[in-house]
Amino acid sequence: MKRLQALAASAPEGIDALNANQQALLARGRRSDRLAGAMRSSVQRSPSEASEPPDRRQLILHAAARLFSQQGYDRTSIRDISREAGLLPGSVYHHFPSKDALFLAVHREGFRRVRERASAAAALGSDPWDSLRRACEVHVSGMVGDSPIDRITGRSIGLTDHQNLLAMTLEDREAFENLYRELIAALPLAPNADRSLLRLVLLGALNWVFIWYREGRRTPEAIAAGIVDIVRRGVQA
Known part of the structure; x- marks a missing residue:
């Protein structure tokens, strides 16, 4: 994501210099960063842990909990959760085989x-x-x-x-x-x-x-x- 951010920052067109796939990757990365920031601010962590990014499993749990609370179980899909976490659906399924397991x-x-x-x-x-x-x-x-x-x-x-x-x-x-x-x-x-x-x-x-x-x-x-x-x-x- 840093490479894409640097590319967009150096181009006169900004983010428009990126193609559709690159823009989608950048958007996912930003969502993931925002969620990680929210996790760091809401969870008590030791000084040594504070500088470490949360792992993907914790990102997914945090995103799923937010959506289950806001939307309910039935109205929340794995695609919704992956989008909230800034990940691809396959990344969610890598850690959790089903929505039931994630719940x-x-x-x-x-x-x-x-x-x-x-x-x-x-x-x-x-x-x-x-x-x-x-x-x-x-x-x-x-x-x-x-x-x-x-x-x-x-x-x-x-x-x-x-x-x-x-x-x-x-x-x-x-x-x-x-x-x-x-x-x-x-x-x-x-x-x-x-x-x-x-x-x-x-x-x-x-x-x-x-x-x-x-x-x-x-x-x-x-x-x-x-x-x-x-x-x-x-x-x-």
Whole structure:
């Protein structure tokens, strides 16, 4: 792509000096660069990783997550995903044999990310309630942040009518929810408190934040703290 950019920059006609195939290659490369830049800004990376371009598999996952979230599973094609990633369709199929496989890989990556970060945050808690708050804070931050892979764990898991696909995400969802089972099991609750129902209500509240969230009104930290406080203390005067 650098050669094409240099060729266009040195010609008086600019990009018009390139033929149709060269212009298409240049456009794909620019889309890929933009997506890579978005990934670098939305994902926490070590200083040594920050200068390295994301690999193609991660580019594809990022592009697929964005389109699955925006358009839904049925209205997103492999061609759409390859165009979003700035790649040819064959490059997508090289890493993922089908759209189903890509859908599952996106969700597996999303659940893994939020589970690992929430677990690490919870470990820093000073008591069970503080651990829960810290995990919820990470969860909300991912839901409203810039990474579509993080958002998809709560946002679009139910936005498909393909029950077979949802069933295939069950193992990863269970591994993710086990973190909240453990956190809620450690809480000092009333003897008759339904911990299973509490977990479901809490996850529902966290996953629905993206619907009403508006940047600048409440921070993810304030939202998480508020939700946990309502769960802990209630709202009755």
